Amino acid sequence: MIEQDWIWGFAGGLMIGVAAALFLLVNGRIMGASGILGGLVDRSGWGNWAERGAFLAGLVLVPGALALAFWPGISTNITGNWAAIVAAGLLVGIGTRLANGCTSGHGVCGISRLSLRGMVATVFYLLAGGISVVLFKHLLGVI
Amino acid sequence: MTRALFAFFAGGLFGAGLLISGMTDTNKVQGWLDVFGDWDPTLAFVLGGAILPMAVAWIIAERRARPALGGDFPAKPEPRLGHNLVIGSVLFGAGWGLVGLCPGPAVASITWGGLGGIVFLLAMLAGMLAAPGVRTRIDRLAAA
Numbered sequence: 001m002i003e004q005d006w007i008w009g010f011a012g013g014l015m016i017g018v019a020a021a022l023f024l025l026v027n028g029r030i031m032g033a034s035g036i037l038g039g040l041v042d043r044s045g046w047g048n049w050a051e052r053g054a055f056l057a058g059l060v061l062v063p064g065a066l067a068l069a070f071w072p073g074i075s076t077n078i079t080g081n082w083a084a085i086v087a088a089g090l091l092v093g094i095g096t097r098l099a100n101g102c103t104s105g106h107g108v109c110g111i112s113r114l115s116l117r118g119m120v121a122t123v124f125y126l127l128a129g130g131i132s133v134v135l136f137k138h139l140l141g142v143i
Numbered sequence: 144m145t146r147a148l149f150a151f152f153a154g155g156l157f158g159a160g161l162l163i164s165g166m167t168d169t170n171k172v173q174g175w176l177d178v179f180g181d182w183d184p185t186l187a188f189v190l191g192g193a194i195l196p197m198a199v200a201w202i203i204a205e206r207r208a209r210p211a212l213g214g215d216f217p218a219k220p221e222p223r224l225g226h227n228l229v230i231g232s233v234l235f236g237a238g239w240g241l242v243g244l245c246p247g248p249a250v251a252s253i254t255w256g257g258l259g260g261i262v263f264l265l266a267m268l269a270g271m272l273a274a275p276g277v278r279t280r281i282d283r284l285a286a287a
Contacts, residue, residue, distance in 0.1 A: 005165060009185040012164025013192020019156035020193065021200030026149045028210030030217050031157060033247035034271070041271040054147035056250060058154030063162040064254035071162075076244070076252050077170040078259040084241055089249075089263040091238025093270020094277055096246055099231025103245045104157070106232075107190055112197035116222045124229055125236030129176040132240025137173065138180055143241065 020108050027051065032105025033059075034096035042097070079143045084136070099125075146212055158251040164189045167252040169243025176240050226285055227278060 020031040029051070036052050039045020045052055067074045079085065096102040099121050101110065106125075110118015136143045165171040166189060175186035204216050239245050242263060244252075249264050256263075 005171070005183065005185045006188045009164045009188040010192040012160040012162070012166070013189040014196060015156055015160030015163065016189070017160075017193035017196035019153045019160060020197045022149065022156070023153040024197075024200050024204055024210070024216070025207075026211045027146055027153070028212065028214045028216055029150075031153060033157075033245070033250065037246060037250065037268075038271045038274070041268055042275055050147050051150045054150040055154035055157075058151040058156075059158040059247070059250050060253055062155030063158035063167070063251045066159055066162055067255050074255050076167055076248075076256045076260055078244070078256065078263065079169070079242060080259070082259075082262065085259055085263050086266045088238040088242035088244070089266025090270040090273075091234045091241070092244070092246060092249070093267040093272075094274045095231045095233070095235030095238060095270075097231070097271050097274030098227045098278055098281070099235060100228070102235060102247070103190075103239075104247050108193040108197055111190075112194045113201045113219070115219065117220060117224065117228055120224055121228055121232040124232035125239065126176070128233045128236025129240035130178040130236075132237045133173050133177045134179045136241050137177070143173070 016104070016108060017112075020104070020112075023055075024109075030105060030109050031055075032101050032109060034102040035100070035105050038093075038097045081142055084143055095125075149212065157247065160193070161248050161251045164192075166245075167248040167256075172243040172245075172248075173240065176243075227281060230281060 023029050023031040036045070036055055040049060040052050099106065101118070101121060106118040106121035111122060161167055165185065171185065174181065174183040210216060244263055246267065249260070249267055253260055253264060
């Protein structure tokens, strides 16, 4: 399975990268999920709400339609631990806005531009992610 | 209208890529982050695959005056590493590892993610709403 996983991962990664490239070269925008969404939430991005809204509509509807057509019974396999879900959601929301970016903004758009901020952010969220899995999965066993 | 159309297309392709890569499967993502356990290096292929076309796009952008639909290319931010970049990234990574969803996949999987996905997204939006206040407090602490 792992042999197939990396091929799917790479193919999906290429699609993510082409989407980011189009959004930059056509719309002149950075394709950062937390920034596009966060700007609507805290009103800082209301000046171009239609562009943000259209991006988010595509982000919901296209994978939704694909999943419906090709992956019946697909699951995110999310934990059943509600406290963990709420805590993680809050951490991801606050953290990505404090850092001004997430996996797409810092990881994909930042690193590809050799941005020091993007590289430092990516090192820290990957490290914290790894430690979090060790702590909550292996040591505490809550997920 | 054209801007919104291309934004919809970019968002859709992004979402399709997230689905196909496995980024919306929290079990896989947690396995990819599990560097101290039974690590699966697929995440490196996802990130690497995404960075390649985007690196080409940045090179093209440097040679062009404007994006195809007008306006300006985003300016490169000051290479300053403030405390919020580090604190924010650590908090984000902790949450990502805990449940296995980052912002893009959390939105992309909302139609099939069930109640857990909806609660995660709502908590994430609440966190984004609270972030400016948290930032002010951290900055005040840092200045003191």
